[in-house]
Amino acid sequence: MSKQTPSQTVGPFYAIGLTRQPMNVMATDSTHGERIRVEGQVFDGDGGAIPDVMVEIWQANAYGRYNHPDDKQEKPLDATFSGWGRSGTDANCVYSFETIKPGPVPGSDDSVQAPHINVVIFARGMLVHAYTRLYFDDEAANANDPVLRSVKNKARRKTLIAARGAREGKTVYRFDIRLQGDNETVFFDM
Amino acid sequence: MITPKPYNPRDWRSHPPYSFAAYGSSVKRGPLKRLIPLKQTLSEITGPLFADIKLEPGENDLTRNADTGREALGERIIVVGRVLDEDDKPVPNTLIEIWQANAAGRYHHPVDQHNAPLDPNFTGAGRCVTNDKGEYRYMTIKPGAYPWLNHPNAWRPAHIHLSLFGPSFVTRLVTQFFFPGDPLIPLDPIFNSVPTKSGRERLMASYAHDVTEPEFALGYRFDIVLRGRKSTPFEGPQ
Numbered sequence: 001m002s003k004q005t006p007s008q009t010v011g012p013f014y015a016i017g018l019t020r021q022p023m024n025v026m027a028t029d030s031t032h033g034e035r036i037r038v039e040g041q042v043f044d045g046d047g048g049a050i051p052d053v054m055v056e057i058w059q060a061n062a063y064g065r066y067n068h069p070d071d072k073q074e075k076p077l078d079a080t081f082s083g084w085g086r087s088g089t090d091a092n093c094v095y096s097f098e099t100i101k102p103g104p105v106p107g108s109d110d111s112v113q114a115p116h117i118n119v120v121i122f123a124r125g126m127l128v129h130a131y132t133r134l135y136f137d138d139e140a141a142n143a144n145d146p147v148l149r150s151v152k153n154k155a156r157r158k159t160l161i162a163a164r165g166a167r168e169g170k171t172v173y174r175f176d177i178r179l180q181g182d183n184e185t186v187f188f189d190m
Numbered sequence: 191m192i193t194p195k196p197y198n199p200r201d202w203r204s205h206p207p208y209s210f211a212a213y214g215s216s217v218k219r220g221p222l223k224r225l226i227p228l229k230q231t232l233s234e235i236t237g238p239l240f241a242d243i244k245l246e247p248g249e250n251d252l253t254r255n256a257d258t259g260r261e262a263l264g265e266r267i268i269v270v271g272r273v274l275d276e277d278d279k280p281v282p283n284t285l286i287e288i289w290q291a292n293a294a295g296r297y298h299h300p301v302d303q304h305n306a307p308l309d310p311n312f313t314g315a316g317r318c319v320t321n322d323k324g325e326y327r328y329m330t331i332k333p334g335a336y337p338w339l340n341h342p343n344a345w346r347p348a349h350i351h352l353s354l355f356g357p358s359f360v361t362r363l364v365t366q367f368f369f370p371g372d373p374l375i376p377l378d379p380i381f382n383s384v385p386t387k388s389g390r391e392r393l394m395a396s397y398a399h400d401v402t403e404p405e406f407a408l409g410y411r412f413d414i415v416l417r418g419r420k421s422t423p424f425e426g427p428q
Contacts, residue, residue: 013297017289045218045317068236084238125215189225
């Protein structure tokens with residue numbers, strides 16, 4: 001058995017290798033589902049928004065199916081939607097994705113998970129990437145979501161909930177991520 | 191519903207901690223609270239595969255992919271290796287993204303203000319995909335060392351950044367590898383953030399004379415190990 005290759009930071013210059021091309025527009029006009037924008041900032045332990053951070057997301061399609069051979073559910077695939085996106089930040093340290101709201105997916109032990117987006121964060125200064133999840137504040141299913149419920153501190157669950165808003169007629173979910181501090185986002189060991 | 195087999199956990203003896211005091215910018219940029227354990231579901235066991243990705247010819251040749259018609263300056267190197275899981279099974283058809291400084295130790299990036307020349311024929315970025323045996327190969331130039339502001343007279347040893355996905359959301363890895371014999375390596379807090387000596391050794395490429403091409407380029411080998419799958423099937427209750 002071999003040992004895992006250690007993680008190292010993406011460093012300050014990851015953009016030349018990882019974000020030369022925009023990869024944050026995940027939905028086309030023909031993608032099934034509710035078009036949404038997801039955006040936010042990532043804050044360090046001093047409360048400053050981080051410019052050299054990179055966020056990647058992975059999500060199911062509008063029917064709740066992942067574009068992956070291990071997802072054998074009898075739900076439709078959407079050929080226009082890979083489910084993966086990557087964003088650096090703009091001049092205001094904001095990351096963003098143009099995507100669709102995912103459907104619910106199965107959880108462990110016969111449970112159903114509320115619609116969510118899987119999130120991973122990289123930055124200069126992060127030696128290891130951090131995993132979190134984005135849930136939607138207008139989903140009643142959050143109350144029964146097994147992963148949200150696994151966060152025993154109810155106040156901390158709120159760090160995983162994106163806030164629905166609107167701008168120029170578009171739905172925008174705001175999801176800020178705090179690496180440290182009083183409202184430190186919940187990160188997962190998975 | 192039968193959940194597909196989960197992946198092994200992250201091996202925290204192999205990976206650095208979030209906060210490593212000698213690497214100053216890590217201290218305010220990593221979680222301080224305990225990570226919440228998450229039992230892997232379909233959300234974690236699946237992940238982007240890039241099965242439809244079509245690489246342009248030459249994306250794996252950083253010495254020429256600036257598309258200027260001229261070749262980058264520096265010592266040509268050929269980097270080969272295998273991407274494996276912890277059971278030594280090859281990880282085929284997986285995307286590898288590559289980025290690095292030029293031969294003078296400067297990145298083609300506006301934030302890099304190191305007073306060293308840029309090379310107009312070198313972007314420092316490339317991509318390749320592993321074959322059915324998990325093997326990859328790309329061509330580049332050996333990057334230079336460069337100064338940084340972490341501590342007085344701080345220099346990063348020559349290194350190349352690699353980004354890999356593997357078959358799932360949890361097999362994601364960003365790493366960097368180093369070249370044998372570089373005197374800056376033991377002084378580098380990023381290298382030293384890996385908690386074990388054996389882990390640090392797994393960030394070292396080796397010189398590969400069998401890969402070296404006569405009168406053309408030196409060969410290096412760097413194998414990469416991603417998280418493997420748990421050996422015991424995992425099923426939910428009926």
